[in-house]
Amino acid sequence: MFCGTFTAGGLEVEVAAGKLRIVTEGKTRKFIDSVEQITFNGHDAALRRQQVLFVTERAVFQLTADGLELIEIAPGVDLDRDILQHMGFAPIMNNVRPMDAGLFETVWGKLPDAIAANRND
Secondary structure: OEEOOOEEOOOEEEEEOOEEEEEEOOOEEOOOOOOOOOOOOHHHHHHOOOOOEEEOOOEEEEEEOOEEEEEEEOOOOOHHHHHHHHOOOOOEOOOOEEOOHHHHOOOOOOHHHHHHHHHOO
16 A cells, blocks of 8 residues: 655645645646656556555555556545646546545544444455
8 A cells, every 4th residue: 555645746735524625736746657767566566466555635546457546536626627637647447436525524533433344345
C-alpha cells in the first residue's frame, strides 16, 4: 500500500461536513505516464498478482494486470476536474465508488467499524 497526496507542491485541501475540497491544487503531478527512475515495478507486481493499492486524499487506485484502476473517490471531489485532469494517463474505471464520507468529518472515531466492514468484503 502506498499512501500520499495526489499532487505535490502547494496542495491545500479542506475537509468539512463529509466532503473534501481542493483549495489549492499541487503544482506537481504524481500519476504520470513515465518516470526517470523505477523504485517499484508495478508491471512485475501485477504479473505476480500482488495486491497493490495507492491511497491519496481524493482517490484510491488498485493495480491490476490491465493497469491502474480507479476504485474510490472522495465525496466533494469532481472526477474530471480534480482527478483525471491531473493524471498523465487515463485510469481504468469499472466500478468507481465513493469513499466513506465519515473519513471527511472533523471527528470520526469509526475506524474499528470500517476495518471490520472491509474484512467482510
